[in-house]
Each structure stands twice: as structure tokens, then as C-alpha cells.
Amino acid sequence: MSKAAGETLTGNLAGLAPSELKALERIYRRRVAPTEVVSPELAGYMAELSATLHRQVGVLIDRRGAITEVMVGDASKITLPDVGRLRGAAGRFRGIRLVHTHLRNEPLTRDDLTDLALLRLDLVAAITVDTGGRAGRLFIGHLEPDGPADRPWRELPAEPASAPRTDFAQLIASLEAEYGRGRRLAATDQGKDRALLVHVALGGGAADDARIAELRELCRTAGVRVLDTMTQRRPQPDPRWLVGQGKLEQICLRAMQLGAELVVFDQDLTPGQARAISDATELKVLDRTMLILDIFAQHARSRDGKLQVELAQLRYALPRLIEKNTMMSRLTGGIGGRGPGETKLELNRRRARDRITILERRLAELARDRRLRRQRRTGRDVPIVAIVGYTNAGKSTLLNALTDGDARAENKLFATLDPISRRLRFPREREVVMTDTVGFIRDLPAELKAAFAATLEEMADADLLIHVVDASDPDRDRHIATVEALLTELGLAERRRLLAWNKCDRLRGGDADHLALHGGGFVVSALDRATFGPLLLAIEQALWQEGKAPEILDYDGVATAASPTA
Known part of the structure; x- marks a missing residue:
């Protein structure tokens, strides 16, 4: 029987015999009832395989109960594949749950809960494997709509994997309803992006309230509704995300709780940081410079001003143009997207460079015109x-x-x-x-x-x-x-x-x-x-009258406005 499209194995497959690979592939033939987190039969089969291979075995299950991914880890952890193609809308559950085995009779680990938070999984479950290769206890964790920032999940009491009690369909419906409150609020903000603000106090100092207030004003000017502000004190920026991984999890979960689709950083981000944050949170990411450039794009009225703003946006965007990124590659309108237009990888990098050359030439011509006008004006003394x-x-x-x-x-x-x-x-x-x-x-x-x-x-x-x-x-x-x-x-x-x-x-x-x-x-x-x-x-x-005593003059006369002078 030939393998169906998409029925591939990922992870630590080195050293596995063909028969063991086929046994893993047979997991794809199983289905789980909509009310089950995992069926007793699937839990038992995974536990038996895991004991034989001395490796963790995991699956991703969709809402219909179909197995979408089968993964193999090592004895202590499992690595999830890229689930980008399974993305839902920002701020929503992904529509898949992770179920995997634990060989050391342990509950959910920090890595499990991190995957739960960052990937917005429906839930994560761990099946313990006893010394006889049988499924033992089932540990389940899910996101908590009103959970604290440092622990935005709930771990349910352990239950027997041979007879799970949790009704998955009922649980996910309840969670969707809770998180849906934020999305219903978002629907009332017609024409406004809903954002989280992030300020990092470097050097371990206190948060700069004046900077935060200024960032909020920038957002108000740009037409962005600020839902919450998150701060972190760090001795130095994280080279990958600017903030630490724990704070990134909090950002992701807070955005989901409030229905935010945008995160605005007070500090400027490197292209690599912007890309990493966007990929991890699946939110649109802006930094302070891009926010100000967007305001400039809204307020520029003259031809000169519009060209200057477009040039500044393109110069800033060029190193940030990548294929899978929501900071700069998806310039399709809205906040952060006014100006140069949509851009895509190499073809549009070349087009952006060509456009920059054209803008620089036009602006040089306009600068000459401005210089001539100023000379005429100064000539009139x-x-x-x-x-x-x-x-x-x-x-x-x-x-x-x-x-x-x-x-x-x-x-x-x-x-x-x-x-x-x-x-x-x-x-x-x-x-x-x-x-x-x-x-x-x-x-x-x-x-x-x-x-x-x-x-x-x-x-x-x-x-x-x-x-x-x-x-x-x-x-x-x-x-x-x-x-x-x-x-x-x-x-x-x-x-x-x-x-x-x-x-x-x-x-x-x-x-x-x-x-x-x-x-x-x-x-x-x-x-x-x-x-x-x-x-x-x-x-x-x-x-x-420099150097002279000023005369006392009456300034109640009318000050007149002439035509605008350039």
C-alpha cells in the first residue's frame, strides 16, 4: 500500500529500521473522536512504540480527529515541525493539539508549555510510558484566557490514558468562547489596528515612563488603539528577540487574550529580530522608526514630502524584505504599510533599489528648485x-x-x-x-x-x-x-x-x-x-536692533498672512 500524500515522519529518525518506520507511519491510519483528547487505542500504540524505540513519539491532531503530523524525538524531548501551513488567524487557536509520550514518568515540561503558548495549540498532552511499555497517566495543559502573565496556562489533574475523562470538544468550545470576547471587542474598532506596546529598559534600570507615554502618543497619532503596555528590564537586549523567551510567550498570549494583531516595540529592531519576533508570534511587528515613518506617510502633503517619506521607508524596508515575515514583507496597507507598496523577496528587492535610485534623482531636482526659490527670497532682503x-x-x-x-x-x-x-x-x-x-x-x-x-x-x-x-x-x-x-x-x-x-x-x-x-x-x-x-x-x-535698546512698539496691529512661500 503506497503512502498517502503528507504522511511523512519528522524528527529523530536516524538508526530506525524500515519496520519501525512503517510502524510509525501506520499512526496516520488512526482517527480520534471529536470528544477525545486522544483515544485509548492510540495512546497505547504510541506508548508501545516509544518504549521499543526509546524515543518520544508525538502526533498533531486536528479538530476532525485526523493525524496531521507524526514526530519522533529523543528520550527527553521532541521537536515540532514547522506548522506554518497550519496557521490560523492571528489571535486564534491553531486548530491542532499536540499529544506525545514521556519516557520518564514526568508531567508536562517547560518546553511543552512553551510550545503550547507560542504556537497557540488547542492543548498539549503527555502520555507517560511505564516499564512494560504501557500507557500510564495522561497530563493535559491548555491556555487560560485570564491566566497570569507569567503562567498563562492551566494544567488539568492527571487522568488514566487508558480511560481519558476530558471532553475535548467541550473544552475547546469553552476556550474559544472566552478568547472570542477580545475578538468581539476588536470588531468595534473599525479602521483601527489594535496593538500591544513593548518597552525594554536596558541596563536593568526602571522603565522610562516618558518614553512609554511618547510611544502611546505616536500610536494615537498613527490611528492605532493601544490595548496594553508590556515592559521588561534587561541588562542587555536578547540578540534574537530583544526580549527574553518568557516575555515573548507573554506577548503572544496577551495578544491572543485581547485580540491584538500588532505589536509595537519602543526600541528599533534589527532585521533579524523583527523576523524572529514575527515568526514566533505571527503578529504584525513594528518598531518605533517604522511607526514614525507611517505617521510621516499620513501627514506628507507636498510632492517633495511624499517622495522623501517613500524614500525613507524603502531604505528602511530593504534589509527587512523577506519571504515569510509580517513586519515589512506584507506591506499591504494599514499601519506600517503606507508608502512604497507590497514587496516580495528578490524581484522586489531589485525593484525597491531601482525605485530608490529614481526617488533620489527626483529629490535632487526638487532640492535644486528649493535652492533657487530660497535664493530669490533671500535676494529680497x-x-x-x-x-x-x-x-x-x-x-x-x-x-x-x-x-x-x-x-x-x-x-x-x-x-x-x-x-x-x-x-x-x-x-x-x-x-x-x-x-x-x-x-x-x-x-x-x-x-x-x-x-x-x-x-x-x-x-x-x-x-x-x-x-x-x-x-x-x-x-x-x-x-x-x-x-x-x-x-x-x-x-x-x-x-x-x-x-x-x-x-x-x-x-x-x-x-x-x-x-x-x-x-x-x-x-x-x-x-x-x-x-x-x-x-x-x-x-x-x-x-x-541688535545692540540697541528695543523701542516700545504697539503690536496690536493686524499681522497679515501672505501666500505660502517655499
């Missing part, structure tokens, strides 16, 4: 003032208030990506060009700096920088340090600049007064023009 600062500090709102402008201003990170310029008219027929620039953020990767090209050019040409700080942010000192470090890196450390403490309306009166006296800048609220006087006087002195 109109001073340029660039508004800089950390993202979401209120720069666009301040520009609108100063110039009666209509620049896009939202309570989101990176709401402004393309530089926006408006004219601000001072008394005595003097005017300046005020330019709003994209906000900075800590740990800005090289791929993101490239997408700032137009903004960086505007800052380099500015006669004066206004550094806007969200005075109400508890992390404002670190934001200032980030911006100052980036300005230094860009060669702008010596450029004249003024410090504007924005959002003073959110401060208590004493705090605002303290900043005004000791903050070394100007306390303003972009929502209240009455606070602008000292800042406008300082701008005028810096541009036209």
Missing part, C-alpha cells in the same frame, strides 16, 4: 525666522496666531511635516518670513533625518530660530536637550535663537511666573495673543 522645537510643542498653532495663518495645527505628533512659510508684518513696513518646521523627537534615526531635508534647509537659511517648548510637559527639559543636540548636530549651535515657553495657560500661576523670571525665555500661549508682546519685541531687536 526679507529676514527668515524658523520655528523649531519638539513635536507637538504648539509650533503650528503659534505660527497661525502670529500671522493669522491657517497652517494645519492638531494635537498630534508630527502634524506638520512639510515646511510652511507665512509673512509677519511689523510696524514701520517691516516684515519677516515665519517658517514652521517639522517637530523633532528623541533618538531620531538616520532614515528619519533624511525625510527632514526640506525642513533642515529652511533652518539653515534662517536668520533667527524660535525654539518653542511645551512648558506644561513634565519631560520638557529632556525635550529641550533633544532639540539642542539636533541643532548642534546640524551645525546650527551658533545660530541666533529665542526660547518660547508655550502653553503657559496650562501652568499654575506660580509656575508661569517662575518661568518668566528664571526660564531664560518668553512665556507665551499660542491661544492668547496678549502674551506675544515680549516675544515680538525680542524678534525685532534680534533682526533689526
Whole structure:
């Protein structure tokens, strides 16, 4: 009788006689009733074979009771084959259960429970084998919907393998119903990805609450609903998964409990880490850089900005393009997928490289055009003032208030990506060009700096920088340090600049007064023009009266907005 397609043996087959291989293959002919974890007959046959071979014997059984895989291990463990082709939807049970033998009369091992968690098996069962080669006890473990993070499974009391008591069909139906609650919640989040956030505190230090809060804001801006945040303290990153294997199991199970399909890491991942995490969890995986690039793709309005973002995405994606991976190879829309489009292995790697070359050429042409426009603008001897600062500090709102402008201003990170310029008219027929620039953020990767090209050019040409700080942010000192470090890196450390403490309306009166006296800048609220006087006087002195005492001028006149200037 010929062997049916798919009836192959995997694992430790070396040294087995042809008759022993045929005995193993005959396991495929057996079926298990839908209510049984394993039939007494199959348990007895596997125990007898295991004792003869002195090796563990295992099977994968589907919901219909058919044997889909037969595996052979050594005396202490068994290795599962790649079950990728048996994948279900992310966050669901896989639809198969693992039943295998234990030669040492032991219950479920940590390896058994790890396979249960990471592979989202329906359950895992171990049959003990006595000295006579007979099936002894049956140990069963399954995932627990409300189990603790460090032990997200339940082990049932042992039962005789010759007369199992557990009703598998009833058990799996109950578990599916429990886990289905998270999926029903997911159905209410129309158009939003549901995500877990992961932050690793390296060096063994405490979790950085400010970084976690910033990551949550990035997710909100990108249209991602955050379901939970998971943290881990490590002396150094795990080279394979960034987090440890135990934490990875918790991520996988928590995603299943909550119906998450996306995991977002605060730290940037290497291509190998992204691939390993995606393969282990079968979740879509993003790191901080990819999340920011996705926000850039949503907010870019100009041709220049869109091309810059696409180029940055392609450069970041290129080393991550692989065949079986949900981080970058499945760019089919949604979070992390706006921009370059779907890509597949070598053919599309070549296409990506070709596209990068085309984009670089187009952007070089646009850079020349921008340079000519700036030369014409500077030739008219109109001073340029660039508004800089950390993202979401209120720069666009301040520009609108100063110039009666209509620049896009939202309570989101990176709401402004393309530089926006408006004219601000001072008394005595003097005017300046005020330019709003994209906000900075800590740990800005090289791929993101490239997408700032137009903004960086505007800052380099500015006669004066206004550094806007969200005075109400508890992390404002670190934001200032980030911006100052980036300005230094860009060669702008010596450029004249003024410090504007924005959002003073959110401060208590004493705090605002303290900043005004000791903050070394100007306390303003972009929502209240009455606070602008000292800042406008300082701008005028810096541009036209440097070295002179400032004149007291009336700034109640109308500031007019001209057409956008590039």
C-alpha cells in the first residue's frame, strides 16, 4: 500500500529500521473522536512504540480527529515541525493539539508549555510510558484566557490514558468562547489596528515612563488603539528577540487574550529580530522608526514630502524584505504599510533599489528648485525666522496666531511635516518670513533625518530660530536637550535663537511666573495673543536692533498672512 500524500515522519529518525518506520507511519491510519483528547487505542500504540524505540513519539491532531503530523524525538524531548501551513488567524487557536509520550514518568515540561503558548495549540498532552511499555497517566495543559502573565496556562489533574475523562470538544468550545470576547471587542474598532506596546529598559534600570507615554502618543497619532503596555528590564537586549523567551510567550498570549494583531516595540529592531519576533508570534511587528515613518506617510502633503517619506521607508524596508515575515514583507496597507507598496523577496528587492535610485534623482531636482526659490527670497532682503522645537510643542498653532495663518495645527505628533512659510508684518513696513518646521523627537534615526531635508534647509537659511517648548510637559527639559543636540548636530549651535515657553495657560500661576523670571525665555500661549508682546519685541531687536535698546512698539496691529512661500 503506497503512502498517502503528507504522511511523512519528522524528527529523530536516524538508526530506525524500515519496520519501525512503517510502524510509525501506520499512526496516520488512526482517527480520534471529536470528544477525545486522544483515544485509548492510540495512546497505547504510541506508548508501545516509544518504549521499543526509546524515543518520544508525538502526533498533531486536528479538530476532525485526523493525524496531521507524526514526530519522533529523543528520550527527553521532541521537536515540532514547522506548522506554518497550519496557521490560523492571528489571535486564534491553531486548530491542532499536540499529544506525545514521556519516557520518564514526568508531567508536562517547560518546553511543552512553551510550545503550547507560542504556537497557540488547542492543548498539549503527555502520555507517560511505564516499564512494560504501557500507557500510564495522561497530563493535559491548555491556555487560560485570564491566566497570569507569567503562567498563562492551566494544567488539568492527571487522568488514566487508558480511560481519558476530558471532553475535548467541550473544552475547546469553552476556550474559544472566552478568547472570542477580545475578538468581539476588536470588531468595534473599525479602521483601527489594535496593538500591544513593548518597552525594554536596558541596563536593568526602571522603565522610562516618558518614553512609554511618547510611544502611546505616536500610536494615537498613527490611528492605532493601544490595548496594553508590556515592559521588561534587561541588562542587555536578547540578540534574537530583544526580549527574553518568557516575555515573548507573554506577548503572544496577551495578544491572543485581547485580540491584538500588532505589536509595537519602543526600541528599533534589527532585521533579524523583527523576523524572529514575527515568526514566533505571527503578529504584525513594528518598531518605533517604522511607526514614525507611517505617521510621516499620513501627514506628507507636498510632492517633495511624499517622495522623501517613500524614500525613507524603502531604505528602511530593504534589509527587512523577506519571504515569510509580517513586519515589512506584507506591506499591504494599514499601519506600517503606507508608502512604497507590497514587496516580495528578490524581484522586489531589485525593484525597491531601482525605485530608490529614481526617488533620489527626483529629490535632487526638487532640492535644486528649493535652492533657487530660497535664493530669490533671500535676494529680497526679507529676514527668515524658523520655528523649531519638539513635536507637538504648539509650533503650528503659534505660527497661525502670529500671522493669522491657517497652517494645519492638531494635537498630534508630527502634524506638520512639510515646511510652511507665512509673512509677519511689523510696524514701520517691516516684515519677516515665519517658517514652521517639522517637530523633532528623541533618538531620531538616520532614515528619519533624511525625510527632514526640506525642513533642515529652511533652518539653515534662517536668520533667527524660535525654539518653542511645551512648558506644561513634565519631560520638557529632556525635550529641550533633544532639540539642542539636533541643532548642534546640524551645525546650527551658533545660530541666533529665542526660547518660547508655550502653553503657559496650562501652568499654575506660580509656575508661569517662575518661568518668566528664571526660564531664560518668553512665556507665551499660542491661544492668547496678549502674551506675544515680549516675544515680538525680542524678534525685532534680534533682526533689526541688535545692540540697541528695543523701542516700545504697539503690536496690536493686524499681522497679515501672505501666500505660502517655499
